[in-house]
Amino acid sequence: MTVPRSTLRLQFHRGFTFDDAARHVEYFAALGISHLYASPITTAEPGSTHGYDTVDYTEVSAECGGEAGLKRLVEKLRAHGMGLIADMVPNHMGVDGSGNAWWLDILEWGRHSAYARHFDVDWHSPDPALRGKVLLPTLGASYGEELAAGRIALRFAADSGRFFIGYGPHAFPVSPIDYAAILQSADRADLSALANRFQGLTTQPADQPRAAEARDALREFVAQNGGSAIEFVLETYAPDDPVTRDRLHRLLERQHFRLAWWRAASDEVNWRRFFDLSTLAGVRVERPEVFDAVHALIFRLYRDGLVDGLRIDHIDGLAEPREYCQRLRQRLTELRDSAPYVVVEKILGRGEPLRDDWPVDGTTGYDFMNDVGALLHDPAGAEPLARTWAELTGRSPHFADEALAARRKILAENLAAELDRAARALHRIARDSLTTRDFTFTTLRRVLTELVVHFPVYRIYPQNGLRSAADNVYFDEALAGARTTLPPADHAALERVNAWLGGSAEDAPPARPGAQQQPAQNGGPPAHAGSSRRNAQTLFSQLSAPLAAKAIEDTACYRYGRLLSRNEVGSDPDEFALPVEQFHAGNLERAQRFPHALLATATHDHKRGEDVRARLAVLSEIADDWSATLRAWSTLNAPQRRALDGKPISSVSHDRSDAWAPGPAAEAMLYQTLVGCWPPQLRADDEAGVRELAERVAQWQLKALREAKLQTSWFAPDEAYEAGCRDFLFGILAPQRRDGFLKELSAFVERIGRAGVLNSLQQTVLRLTSPGIPDLYQGTELWDFSLVDPDNRRPVDFAKREAWLTQTPPSEFLSTWRDGRVKLAVIQRVLAGRAHLPELLGQGAYLPLAVRGAQASHVIAFARRLGSAWAVVVASRLAVGLLDAGEVGQAASEADNAPGARGDLPLVDPAHWADTAVEMPSDLSARALFDWLSPAAPKVDDNGLLYLRDALAAMPVAVLVEDGVPRS
Structure with a gap:
């Protein structure tokens, strides 16, 4: 196995291609990097800035340079003795545009598509309007409004001979079984002759080649005769006339998809999404043919020596992570003599082990980032900062309270369809037994709700339908929580659900007389008792994992602000600090179990840059001073507050109603953000610099407010409130306050700046020398005062960093620490040491x-x-x-x-x-x-x-x- 010595994560997109990276390989090598660690390299949605919305697994992204560009990059890496780790996304694909051929095929042919089982679609929806259909929640308003407004229309693509439904940039294919009726609507002999070619078509696979031949004839006809005839056909389905609009509506009703307002997704979507994103569809990579199709390109690149290892994205989204890892390692091992290097993106709870039966080299490093981040905090600051937070905001001093409320909100408003689907799987099990058939769907849904809202980690990993002892540590905690919140009448159902979700080895009770076998979830064969349980367990895990991510990382972490340096991906903000002894214990365990795991302190997904967190951690050491500062700044800036409608107000009482913009919680978190990301060399009287900072923070603020889902949200944005918050931010940072708040802010940053740098250097050295493989995120060789994406994905000035490489000891740059060269020198020197003494x-x-x-x-x-x-x-x-x-x-x-x-x-x-x-x-x-x-x-x-x-x-x-x- 080629084990990296150190990795550097790069974000590839059309603005930073493989050739762009190749131009900096000399710098990466001189810095001491052994392997580049690339964002996904497969073809993504056009214009994607991250690559996680793959639309074609079989081609290297042309926007990033294509396979030829990838080869040029790898040749340059090889010339410097370096390798490439590729990010693989087996869990989901992008389905927002018209570039995903697999997805378009199932829209065209429904459950008889060759790709119908590639995606996690429930073809047996309890809603009659969705049986055999895919919900497409893409409309900007209700279906009736958009249809009447003429924004949904029948279109024709002359180059392919296909009819499609056009909506903005979207092109949804019309099923060929409707082509005959469409062509006959023009009442023309030549078109009727073409229509006859489509007569009698069905969606069965045997008919699909005939449909392709008929489409070719239609395409040829248009090429020879022009498009006037087709234009006439389209007019018979024009949305601007009630009669033809009704014909268009009836055509739409016959399709294998149903167009819907985007708001309908949370309640009605009948296919697995990535979290709650209706632009990303879950892929059934557990199926052998899907696994092969998804990995064909990456396996070839690995076999040919272009890729040296893989990073697996969102392993917890897969139906069977263990089996996936086993199959992946086996296939990679068959392709090359040496063992493959594989790490997985996995969020671990405190004390939760990465499973030993996953044949991987470790995680991508969120667990280390959590440990080293907590180590920077003084435990003495936990209680006073929590007390100040509660007093200022009226919110709970405990993160767990925010997390529980967020879980309930996300489950009810964002993942209701996923909750229903999992509850239906349990209900089918209940109906097949005389002893449980009276457990209603509503009861089981209520029980399931309490289990998942109390579930303390991402998911369970049953084997042969049974939970392991490691699973039960966390499942028992969820059971205890559910028992406290469910009425006693539901406890019997809770115990049965516990058994069905892997808690009991007993066989399923015999089916009631005359019971019919239920169809499996995804259009598969009839489900027997064992497969029904496994299906329910999978759906439970594919509900608990996105719920944890959305409720914790994307909601509660934007509501709770005791100290934002602990609100990070993979962290529990209730765990404020980590003793040195516990940090050592984590390193010892990693050295024994996963010595080649990645060690990260910054990622493409982090909420705050590593040096922002290091500086904010200083506040834990001066809790009383910071608490007094917060109160003073709140009083000082009270005149800049806005009413909830965004209008200026002269004064606001300090109640706890959040009845002003931004409100006490958002204001307190804003001050922490400004303290954390204020550039070390920025002066209060630098109008252009302060304005640039304000624009960056405003971008963070908008995202933070919407993710918190309190006064505003992505689903229902309160633009007046958001404008008021932005006005508050720019008001307190206005040039006329250079001698007021701006001066105080910059002075406070100056006071804690040295301690923050000390934390940063400690964090950096620990990452570079602890057991594992140190990972560097692009550009963080210098100070990383970035905020959440897209701020942490800004272009990197690699030329500047290369010019600053030196053989001079890092200590020579300590006196000019504000420019970040001391951090770069430390990284360069220690990575050189790893190369000098690699073993x-x-x-x-x-x-x-x-x-x-x-x-x-x-x-x-x-x-x-x-x-x-x-x-x-x-x-x-x-x-x-x-x-x-x-x-x-x-x-x-x-x-x-x-x-x-x-x-x-x-x-x-x-x-x-x-x-x-x-x-x-x-x-x-x-x-x-x-x-x-x-x-x-x-x-x-x-x-x-x-x-x-x-x-x-x-x-x-x-x-x-x-x-x-x-x-x-």
Whole structure:
């Protein structure tokens, strides 16, 4: 297996192609990257900026450069000894445009399409209007309104000989069985002759080749005779006349799809979506023929040596993640002699293990990002910050309360159709037994609701229809929650649902006399008791996973604001801080179980850049100071508030009704965001710079308000309120307030800036030296003060970064830390060290090191050992009170705090460490060590102690080895 030494994630799209990346390969190699880690490379919706809306698995994206461009990139990588990891999206495809041939085929031929089982469509909907049809919730208003307005029309594509329903940019194919009636509507002999070719067609596969031949004849006819005849046909279905509009409506009713207002999707969609996005349709990759079709291209690229490994997107969306991983590894192993490198995107709850029976190399790193992020926080700040949040906003101090409310809201308003589908699967099981047939659909839906809203992790993974002990840890928690909220009368049904969802090994009760076997969900063969249970378990998991994602990451994390640095993908904001011992335990477990997992601190999906989170974590150390600042700023900016209709107001009482824009919660989160993302070199009097920042924050603010789904939302935007929030933001950042709020904001950022940088460097070094494969997100070699996408996907100035590469020790750039070169130098130097000693940091044992002395709680230290080779990592932490200027907020002279001055450095004065020392391994007693990050060469004394005043004299972090400094 080719295990990466380090990876760099790149987002490919038409604005950044394979050739664009190839131009920077020398830089990536000089930085120390061993493998590029590409966003999806298959063909996506036109103009896609991310690639996760694949429309064709069989072709490399032409917008990104096509297969030829990919080959040129790989050739350049190979010339520098580098490889490529590709992002694979087996869970869903884009269906919003007209580029997905598989999807269009099922719209044309319905359940007899060759691709009918490629997508997770419920062809047996309980709604008679949807049986055998696909709901298309694409209309901007109700169907009747759009039809009457003439925005839905019959069209003809002369190049393919196809009739289609046009709606804006959409083109929905008309079934060929209707072509005869369409052509005959013109009452012309030549068209009637063509119509005869379509007479008697059915949707059966045997008839589909004849339909293609008839279409060819129609296309040829139009090519030879022009389109006037077809135009006449189209006029007989024109939407602007009541008679012809009714004919158009009746034609639409005969199709294998039903057009609907987009708002209908949440309640009525009859196919699995990615989360609640009706532009992404779930793919049934568990079916062997679908698996082969989805992976044919990527397998060929892997076989031919263009791709070295895979990142699997949203593994929890699949029906059988374990079987998928097993099949994937087997096929990849057959294609090349070496074992494949595969990581999966998986959100793990605290204590939830990645399953051992998944033959993968680990996760994409959200678990590490959670651990290292929590490590930066002072646990003493948790309670006072929660109290301040509750007092200012009137909302709960506990994230769990917001999460529970969000789960109920998302389930009721966004995933109601998915809830119904899972409940129907349980109801079919109940109906097949005399002892349970009286459990009504409504009862089972109510029971299922309580189970999923209390489910603490993404999903379960039953084997042979039974939950494992690991599953039951979390399922039992959901059962306990459901019992507390369900009425006692529902408890019997709850116990049966528990058994059906894998809690019992007993056979299903015998079917009632005369019971008919029910058709399987997705148009498959009749479902027996075992398959019915497995189907219900799959639907439960494919409900609980998107519910967790939408309710936690995309709702509750935008409602709860104790400290936004803990509101991140893969994190639980109720888990405020992580002890050093627990961080070590996580590293030890990873080293033992998944030593090649990715280590990430920034991703294309993060809510806030890694350095935003590192700076905000400082607030946990100064909770009282920050609480007072919040109140002061709220009072200072009260005149800029708006009424809910967006109009200015002079003053607002401090009630807790959120009856003004932005409202107390949104305002408090806005201040945190401004503190977190304020660029280090931005001045309060820089009008252009402040305006640019305001525009970026406004983009975040709009998304945050809509994701919170309180006063406004994506489904029902309150544009007046949103405008009022934007006006508030630009009002408090207006140039005339440069001597008021702007001055206070920039001064506060300056006060905590050094501590934030110290956190950032700690986080960076831990990522680069902990067990696993360090992953770098594009551009984050310098300070990453980005916000949620699209802000974190802005173009990257790689040329600037390349120009700043150097062999100079990182410590030389500490005095100019605001420009970010010190971070780049640390990354370059440690990645060079990984290349210089690849086995040590790649395979070496992990040994937590004890720290003693007055400031022991402000240090984390560990060693990596392989044979006689050692690397010792030491980092300052929670160091606000140790920085030269004293406690944050204490006055210091301008000279002390001038850029480059000792008091301006993100470095603890050596004297402040006093007797604090790391207890070193006995092998290193009385040995001199060399620091990769500075010219320092601290010595371990005869008692085996390494004093921090020596080890951290030049940098707040150190990576110490015995054999000198590596070169890039």
